[in-house]
Amino acid sequence: MVQNKIVVRFQNGFVMKGFTADFMPNRDVLHLTPGNAQPGSPPLKVYIKDCKALFFVKDFEGDPTYNEKKEFDPTRNLGGRKIKVVFKDNETLIGTTQGYQPDRPGFFVFPADPKSNNDRSFVVSTATKQVSFI
Numbered sequence: 232m233v234q235n236k237i238v239v240r241f242q243n244g245f246v247m248k249g250f251t252a253d254f255m256p257n258r259d260v261l262h263l264t265p266g267n268a269q270p271g272s273p274p275l276k277v278y279i280k281d282c283k284a285l286f287f288v289k290d291f292e293g294d295p296t297y298n299e300k301k302e303f304d305p306t307r308n309l310g311g312r313k314i315k316v317v318f319k320d321n322e323t324l325i326g327t328t329q330g331y332q333p334d335r336p337g338f339f340v341f342p343a344d345p346k347s348n349n350d351r352s353f354v355v356s357t358a359t360k361q362v363s364f365i
Contacts, residue, residue, distance in 0.1 A: 233252060234252050234264075235252065235287055236249075236266075236288055236289075236290070236291065237249065237254070237285050237286060238286040238291065239286075240282065240283045240285075240286065241281050241282055241283060242281060242282065242283045242319070242355075242357075242358050244320070247265065247277070248265065248266045248291045249264050249268070249275075250263070250264045251263050251264070254285065256336070256337055258279070259279055260276050260277065260278055260279065261276075261277050261279065262274035262275065262277070263276075266291055279337065279355060280336075280357065282355045282358070283318055283320070283358040284352050284353060284354045284358065285352065285353040285355075286349050286352050287350045287351045288348050288349055289350060293348035297346065299344045299346075299347050300346075301323065301325045302325070302343060303325075304343075307345065309327045309341070309343075310327065310329065311328050311329040311341065312327060312329070312364050313325075313326075313327055313343075314326060314328045314331060314362065314363070314364055315361075315363050315365050316361075316362050317359065317360045317361040318359055318360060319358055319360045324340055324352060325342075325365075326340040326341050326342045326343050326352070327340070327341050328341070331362065333356065333362070335356060336355065336357075337353050337355045337356050338353070338354055338356070339353055340352045340354055
């Protein structure tokens with residue numbers, strides 16, 4: 232079973248890092264094994280409605296000194312539509328999406344910056360203030 236390395240940001244500001252093998256965009260819950268859990272520890276239930284976004288990451292630390300670019304490289308061919316997401320806490324996410332529909336619980340965004348620590352993000356629609364195609 233594939234274990235996805237994720238950082239979960241909750242709408243209340245809390246952050247959890249760990250692994251999941253059962254995330255599905257149409258489900259209400261996922262199971263997260265914290266990155267620092269002892270072997271054999273039971274996974275924690277994470278309710279999607281409480282989340283701001285799930286970040287599928289390359290590594291948990293990333294590079295804290297790197298300032299992710301919020302613009303597209305014109306020489307890079309990206310699939311999907313360019314999108315700008317502004318969360319209720321005013322964080323902005325720029326990338327591409329292939330499946331944004333405002334009436335769905337969430338949608339995936341692939342980062343504009345190829346050097347981003349995020350492979351993709353699942354944005355929870357109720358955590359957004361503004362979503363626009365750019």
